[in-house]
Amino acid sequence: MKGFAMLGINKVGWIEKADPIAGPYDAIVKPIAVSPCTSDIHTVFEGALGERTDMVLGHEAIGEIVEVGSEVKDFKPGDRVIVPAITPDWRSKESAQGFSQHSCGMLAGWKFSNFKDGVFGELFHVNDADMNLAILPDGFSVDSAVMITDMVTTGFHGAELANIELGDQVAVIGIGPVGLMAVAGAGILGASRIFAVGSRAALIDAAKFYGATDIVNYKNGPIDEQIMEFTDGQGVDRVIIAGASPEIMKTAVKIVKPGGVVSNVNYYGEGDTIPIPRIDWGCGMAHKTIIGGLTPGGRDRMERLIKLVQSGRIDPSKLITHKFHGFKHVEEALLLMKDKQQDLIKPIVYVE
Amino acid sequence: MKGFAMLGINKVGWIEKADPIAGPYDAIVKPIAVSPCTSDIHTVFEGALGERTDMVLGHEAIGEIVEVGSEVKDFKPGDRVIVPAITPDWRSKESAQGFSQHSCGMLAGWKFSNFKDGVFGELFHVNDADMNLAILPDGFSVDSAVMITDMVTTGFHGAELANIELGDQVAVIGIGPVGLMAVAGAGILGASRIFAVGSRAALIDAAKFYGATDIVNYKNGPIDEQIMEFTDGQGVDRVIIAGASPEIMKTAVKIVKPGGVVSNVNYYGEGDTIPIPRIDWGCGMAHKTIIGGLTPGGRDRMERLIKLVQSGRIDPSKLITHKFHGFKHVEEALLLMKDKQQDLIKPIVYVE
């Protein structure tokens, strides 16, 4: 089969690879639609995962099952499925303890384009199909379905980790697609005012669509000063970091109240450390919780997100700003994520 | 002053009482708008609180401060305020432990028309003004403000107690004004599908407005059978009871999944016991949590709800179906709550 791969750091291209093989609990899927992710950019152009050679990229896809292993019960060839970016090993100590994302190792629930070939191939392999796939319901938006696999679940996880209480004021720092879903997630997890921190017009419009009540454009002055002014010097109850460099932690801790939470779903790709500001953290005693985590994945998570879309709580299809028809456009779509244009949120590639 | 009072069980009328007196931390308020509550009906016509003589009724009001005690810092005469139905003693062991509703005794955070005269007087007394009042913001809907004091906070508390996880399916049993706010609360606390159980057309319309995705009309068959059919035999993740007799617990426990929660904000006025169905509760081992509680009140709670309204997460003004101008209409409004008409959700009385 063919796949669009990372050939090495800074190099991508189409390659020929052997077809994937399904173990007894697995499935082989051919993609219907895929989307590149900033993580793919980190992987290829920043070497975030370290050297990888000839590894097929991509971890956001919906597809059609072409083969299932002998022990798969709930799925069969021909089924159209949503494939989460994170496909844990459910038979693991970490899953039993509630952290399936880290099954068999920190972050190791993330397999596509990390430990094995990703979804930008003519076929791809899904471990433990019964636990990791979800049926794409009839009539469900393809665009929404692809967004669920990673952007929605990751952004919403930022809101979950923030442990929002009814009526909390929340700041979301970074309003790329994950940040936008953190805004939307905060709105359906109890937030009142949501301060969206960003600058691009397209993102600001989308942030308002997804429930932001106030916009903090960092081009207009320091984020912390603006937030403090908006909140009469009180700060916010929760901060969700969805994009920035390590230094952002100083701002996040500063603007959050004692008793508040700084939640992180941002991938930090550089620097040795992420700095907690000592004084603003109450010299260690301010009860400002700092928590960051990889999104959960798997079937139950996808089915919950499907129901949220069907119930009208969220319309993730609005994230998609650029549409490509034909698998060959994957490279073009990927490079869009690298050289972010003013009007870009997320591209999608319909395979056929 | 004059007040509309419970003269005794089954008897109401206007009486003359001495003006209330503010202690050093208290405020005296004259009402701007009030609303009668089903609880007033329980109090008067079912003797729910036991015998009460010449006690002014009412606990849902906004008003204007006419006097404050010497130690009140944040409020002054002339301020227009939202007055929560529940006004706790914040200097109490229970408040320190996080249950201010039960400060100084079970349910004793509820004072108006319970331990002291309520808000259907020309003046009423508010304990600990700095901790229990919230400024009515300029331009804020009077209708929404009155609904916040009890209906919104109580319904939302039902959703809070249900401990909803992202994407949970939730059944709300009873869709009077509290149930409608439980529906709305579930929707902004993470629910996906919301099954509203009721039968009156006006309530069903309102339930859909507030986010119900499915309607279960008990006139069409047993609630549990309908819910099980809607959920492919799985049951729901959470149940919120917002109106019914004790027997409803059998249904609630039956339709909730193992690991789920039955949350109650219904006042049970009769019967010795509320029956947990043994088999459906897994003979004691199903992890089906049962929790019921009086809403929190006080200033911080009101300010959070104000922000939720201002942020557009909820529009409680739609609860009001009947409007009266002039304080003298309080009795008429109250009796509406007793003899519920088809199109009634909540009445409001604008005092002037």
Add this chain to the structure above:
Amino acid sequence: MKGFAMLGINKVGWIEKADPIAGPYDAIVKPIAVSPCTSDIHTVFEGALGERTDMVLGHEAIGEIVEVGSEVKDFKPGDRVIVPAITPDWRSKESAQGFSQHSCGMLAGWKFSNFKDGVFGELFHVNDADMNLAILPDGFSVDSAVMITDMVTTGFHGAELANIELGDQVAVIGIGPVGLMAVAGAGILGASRIFAVGSRAALIDAAKFYGATDIVNYKNGPIDEQIMEFTDGQGVDRVIIAGASPEIMKTAVKIVKPGGVVSNVNYYGEGDTIPIPRIDWGCGMAHKTIIGGLTPGGRDRMERLIKLVQSGRIDPSKLITHKFHGFKHVEEALLLMKDKQQDLIKPIVYVE
């Protein structure tokens, strides 16, 4: 192989059955030591699980592995293992949601002597060995090991469900072996005073050994009156029910404070309903949480309990009052549980 079985309701005896067969993830174990449980009594003599024919009894055992399936990685024949009473299906929606006890159905994580032959056979089958077995450490007490499989984990779960806060006062109702472990569990989960409710001298001594500070003998007067006197009329913060009939719920709800928790690990074998007392439950509004649940099982749970024993937090071997040498004594040991003598807590049968 031979096994000691339930032949039908009220009938037990040794029978010959085919040897169990290991699937690819399973193990076959021969018992080293076993203990009968009150649940076995419920099963046989009360028909608690409904009619069962020729089903081998028993679910508390340690043993030696005699065979493992092809996919088992962490265990091999000859390994000595602790076998939890609850052996979930880890690849299930319920396990992914944190309720492995209810994997594939309410209470369905309990398989031994319920859905399949139990451990009172010359051989028994364990599903998903890597996830459900734990190595018996060298030098670890056999007695403690057998107690871990059910009594310790169940009693401790009662304490876990009670959600004890530091310094809470806790009442444990019923001080059979599970109740004693609830006492011990409360003591290492933050309780200060622990009121043990029971009457037999042997149990009272054991309750004190395991950390009870006060004894409430129901022969000396109503439990609620004694508890209220002990607590200056305040009631306790948490109640754990570990043995009683449904009526006990009235007492439990009465003696717990608003904001408190009634936790149940008792199996209710009779009655249609379990009565929540309306008034003491604040007419539905007292924030007295009621929760009951089957213990979690599986490998991680067993390994945690092993570490607790090794760390000296708990010595479960003191539960064992009657010791039998030779598998043939299983019946005798079982009947001890039926006709509870004054000095009985738990019997053990060393198979060889």
Add this chain to the structure above:
Amino acid sequence: MKGFAMLGINKVGWIEKADPIAGPYDAIVKPIAVSPCTSDIHTVFEGALGERTDMVLGHEAIGEIVEVGSEVKDFKPGDRVIVPAITPDWRSKESAQGFSQHSCGMLAGWKFSNFKDGVFGELFHVNDADMNLAILPDGFSVDSAVMITDMVTTGFHGAELANIELGDQVAVIGIGPVGLMAVAGAGILGASRIFAVGSRAALIDAAKFYGATDIVNYKNGPIDEQIMEFTDGQGVDRVIIAGASPEIMKTAVKIVKPGGVVSNVNYYGEGDTIPIPRIDWGCGMAHKTIIGGLTPGGRDRMERLIKLVQSGRIDPSKLITHKFHGFKHVEEALLLMKDKQQDLIKPIVYVE
């Protein structure tokens, strides 16, 4: 009255000050026994709180009430009381939200020798006596009582913030008196193995007394390497930091598992930032929670700790290694905390 005061940075001495005055809710107390704290050292010799002039030091005391305000209900002159180091404003938004330590500002629940004169005076002032004092029970150890006010509550809070699950492995870094109480707290909040990180022989002995199962002496090699070896490369579930410089965060995050918690009750007195190690924190996605907080105080907290001592869960009197008779020895006792000797844990000064 006389008091032992900070005259300015690096300067201490006895001074004459006006007697404190009780407001209507307050009490005036004369000390029975006091203990200096490392925080006093930070305050005086590191200028941790900034410049303070002629401020009486000390925040650990028990005493006898000499005067109460007109509104105090539960206490009277002559009562012997335990005085928590943290005496919150209970009528505050922060207290209503569950963070009384930060009432009226970050860390502002800490008043003694911070915002007002401390307890090293012939008399001292206690705000809101009914909410902030606890009766010293007859026969209760004076030594234990003084330790409860700060060391026990702070160390236990470290264990609380760690959110220990039953059987977790916990590392406590720093085993001064707070760290020792974190060890003890972990042991009664569910920990199995407790790794105590320290080096002084007296502290190591005490750590074992308080429940440490393993000692990690940093003089024997890097802490992280030792912990990883002890845990077969798995790391611990929880880390409690109770003493160290900001760099310790690198170690703490490294040795904790994904899904684990780093809890801090250490005061960081220097450096601009506290460094989170990027890679060990999973580039922001490891679910390693970082939380630090000032202990809660107030009456309910003290009463809970009293009950824990009375129930035999903890014996804090063993912390005291040096005893002084006579108030004049306060300076000597304080300087002991500055120049820590090998055998010092905590000194106490009996006033008379």
